[in-house]
Amino acid sequence: MNISEYIKDTYGTMYYVTDMQKAASYYKNLFNLSPEEESPGWTTFNLNGHRICLHATEGDHSVSHNGVLITNVSQLENVVAELKNRGVEFVKDITEVCEGGYSADFVDPSGNVLSLFEYKG
Known part of the structure; x- marks a missing residue:
């Protein structure tokens, strides 16, 4: 399976924030x-097609000092299964993050988080 065939484009870069209003x-x-x-948990700014995404921290989720690249994909379940078969470590399995929107997060060898997102409407 060629994963790049399922990546449609990038959605944006996400930053976890402790104070949404201030951020x-x-x-x-x-x-x-x-x-x-704009909401208490999620705010986006569109910079000519690439979004800056602010995500309020929840529970014990610490604030990362690196951004999280979000890629729009098709067939999220298949992509996640293939990456797991390749040994990719997921830190968040497929989760509904908004109505009709699902994401799964994994880490690279340096611990940077990348997020796969599919909107199923």
Whole structure:
């Protein structure tokens, strides 16, 4: 299976934040943009097709100092199964993250998190 055939494009880069209001205000002022989406748990800013995504931390999830690349994929279940067969370590199995949207997160050898996302509408 050639995984690249299932990757449609990148959605954006996600940053975990401890204070959504403060973080959203910072990015509003930094880019002089209004949010594309805005809620207490998730806020996005569209930078000419690439999104800066702010995700409020939950529970014991620590704030990463690296961004998380989010890729839009088709057939998320098949992609995850293939990557697991190759020994890829997933830190979050397929989870519904919004109505009709599912993601799974894995780490590279250095511990950087990458996220696969599929919107099934």
